[in-house]
Amino acid sequence: MPATNHDPHTWREIAQTVYHGVRAEQRRKKGKSATRHEKRAEEIAEKAATREAEKAEARRKKK
Numbered sequence: 001m002p003a004t005n006h007d008p009h010t011w012r013e014i015a016q017t018v019y020h021g022v023r024a025e026q027r028r029k030k031g032k033s034a035t036r037h038e039k040r041a042e043e044i045a046e047k048a049a050t051r052e053a054e055k056a057e058a059r060r061k062k063k
């Protein structure tokens with residue numbers, strides 16, 4: 001279930017995205033690669049967008 005009507009992310013996905021964003025920034029400050037965390041945050045966002053698009057399509061077909 002989305003966190004809000006205007007957001008495709010669930011509360012868990014929001015928390016995971018924030019976690020990976022913070023970890024990426026911490027790694028960048030240390031001069032290390034943050035690609036792993038950035039990639040995971042993007043995957044979470046893509047998954048949420050896809051899921052909500054499928055739900056919207058199902059609602060359109062239902063009418």
